[in-house]
Amino acid sequence: MAMREEAMRARMAAHMHEGALLRQQLITCCADSVLQAAKLMTDTFRAGGKILIAGNGGSAADSQHFAAEFMSRLRRDFIRPPLPAIALTTDTSFLTAFSNDENFAGVFARQIEGLGKAGDIFFGISTSGSSGNVVKAIEQAHKQGLHSIGLTGVTGTIPKMVTVSIAVPSQETQLIQEAHLALEHLLCEFVEESLFEGSAK
DSSP states (O other): OOOOOHHHHHHHHHHHHHHHHHHHHHHHHOOOOHHHHHHHHHHHHHHOEEEEEESSHHHHHHHHHHHHHHHOOSSSOOOOOOOOEEEOOOHHHHHHHHHHTTTTTGGHHHHHHOOOOOOEEEEEEEEEOOHHHHHHHHHHHHHHTTTEEEEEOOOOHHHHSSEEEOOSOOOOOOHHHHHHHHHHHHHHHHHHHHHTTTTTT
């Protein structure tokens, strides 16, 4: 039976309340790691490095969104040069060729092998904290001297593997994804302000 309008309204209120409570928790549980990540990203850009970003599903979309904010800009009134950030989720020819010929687990690691340089950052997004291809990408990044940042929920192996871990205190995929977007915007804002303070119109 289809959900009744009254039930929909109640579910909407519950979801928004849960999301608001989670975002309040981020202020205390994730502030230090967000500031560490922002500093690492700022230092990397300042040194001429780049950020390679990847995730699956909704996190793939986040990867592209995040990279776009750096290459374009976060706010219209903040004029600045582009910052080199690449989403490893966009090249469908490579992704399908490698997955077909080799395996899907290595699609991000392979790109890091070809594009990553020591001092760059691999930024892995995974709501589960255990996406196999993100794990392999982190391992490859470390082999090549890249730093790593993990944006996850509270579970999985990724938080223990990365240089900086930003772990949202939830196991609910939708709520984690919504929190991730807010954190991505904050990271971009902090990096912009650090690198180009005074560039606002």
